[in-house]
Amino acid sequence: MKKLVVAGLLVLLTACAGVPVSTDYSQDFDFSNVSSYAWLLPAKHSNPEVDNDLVRARIVDAVDAQFTAKGLSQVSDASKASVLVSYQLGQEDKIAIDNFGSWYTHFGYYPCYRCGYRPGYGYFGHSHFYDDDIWVRNYKESTLMIDVIDPKSKKLLWRGMTKRIIPSLKTPEERRLYVLETVSAILAEFPPGSAVAH
Secondary structure, three states, X not given: OHHHHHHHHHHHHHHHOOOOOEEEEOOOOOHHHOOEEEEXXXXXXXXXXXXXXXXXXHHHHHHHHHHHHOOOEEOOOHHHOOEEEEEEEEEEEEEEEEEOHHHHHHXXXXXXXXXXXXXXXXXXXOEEEXXXXXXXXXXXXXXXXXXXXXXXXXXXXXXXXXXXXXXXXXXXXXXXXXXXXXXXXXXXXXXOOOOOOO
């Protein structure tokens, strides 16, 4: 059983290494003193497809798991917490245009992107070719920002963010693992300087 857990963690860590993350933080704040946190949950998103009770529970559970692993304790009284944690979630429709004319000229074939599938990303939405050289594809991109806030001033102390193409997720477990992978990648950068260089 332990071997399976370790193997699962290794797979998750490997996946997280490919998630693009950007961070920003206050250089005046001493993050070494952070020992506890309390939730400051955001208002629900106007689009229930983006943020609903199921999505919210997965994000909260994933953040709780990561903070616990870092030795932080959750407290119910926000006034007694070292920091507050919140998140922002967004989703945007995107259009990508690929020109494969040079591929055909130099290699004599088009890449298999025309299949509409990329490992790790799932199937894209509607896609089609124009003039046999240009491929227009529609996809959705999600943005997740995790914020660490000063409980007294309510000022932002740290923010981690990632933007990812939303893959084809068919089951609740796939959705849970996708959220866990995303949150793990973001919080690998917290506190500042804690991420392992690759």
